[in-house]
Amino acid sequence: MASSSRKDYEIISDPFDPRCVIATFKALFGEVTEEDKLLLERIRGKEDNTSPKYTDQEERNLINKQIRKSQGFDVDFSKFRCLFDFYPSFLDECHSTLIRETDRKFFGRLAQESIADYNIREGTSFEFVEVDKANLFRDKGYTYFITFVAKDSCNKTKVFQAKVCNVLCREIEHSFCRLKPGQKIECYEDSKRVVKKPKYNTRSNNKRAGVITNVS
Incomplete structure (x- = not known):
């Protein structure tokens, strides 16, 4: 599927679709453990009398309304007292034992690959700067919703959003990369470039050719 397809941007809520993203409770049965309570406090912050109930x-x-509205990128986790399988990354830690680097570095690599695809597709020259935040949906592997900053050739920064699927914690598939809605590209240098845009991004082509990128 091409990255410009509108379906790439949508949150699919059909439970029979393998691309479905619906937040469900982490613990369906039994009591919440002390470890769960500590994790929830880290995600939400300490609960007080003003906390929503x-x-x-x-x-x-x-949470599913917020996921659909922001397409997975902007969720206010401070409102929740339950743990879900959709949650924020702690960027200076590692979300998986299969990954040997912090989330900041891991998502940084994915963001650099995403912005490279975006530049080829759109004829721009953005450079990755830093990861701002990331949300994770855990099902048969992970779906990552990465918000990051990149700068153009005029040294102006913009906020980007990238959705990346990590199938069974092995195969990486870049779903899309875009400017966060509400921004405009203002760099004159990029506007002068005339670049023929490929129909598909390079990573989608690699996947069609049977090339698999592994998490390491």
Whole structure:
């Protein structure tokens, strides 16, 4: 599927679709452990009298509403007292035992690959600067929603969003990369370039040719 396809940007909520992203409770049965409580406090912050209090089902509806509205990139985790399989990354830690680097470095590499594909497709020359944040959805592997900063040839920074699928923690598939909605490209140097845009991004072509990128 081409990265410019509108479906790449949508959150699919059909449970029979393998690309479905619906947040569900981490613990469906049994009591929440002390470890879970500590993790929840790190995600949400300490609870006080001003903290919102919803029923479990209201929280589930709310997080999925936020996921659909922001297409996975902007979720206010401070509103939730339940743990879900959709959660934020702690960038200076590692979210998987199969990855030997911090999330900041890992998502940084994925963001650099995503912006390289974007430059080829759009005829621009953005350079990756840093990862701002990332959300993770864990199912049969991971889906990453990465927000990062890149600069153009005029040294102006823009915020980008990239969706990357890590199938069974092995195969990496770049779904799309885009400017965060509401921004404009203002660099005159890039606007003067005339670049023939390929129909598909390079990583999609690699996948069609049977090339697999492994997490290391």
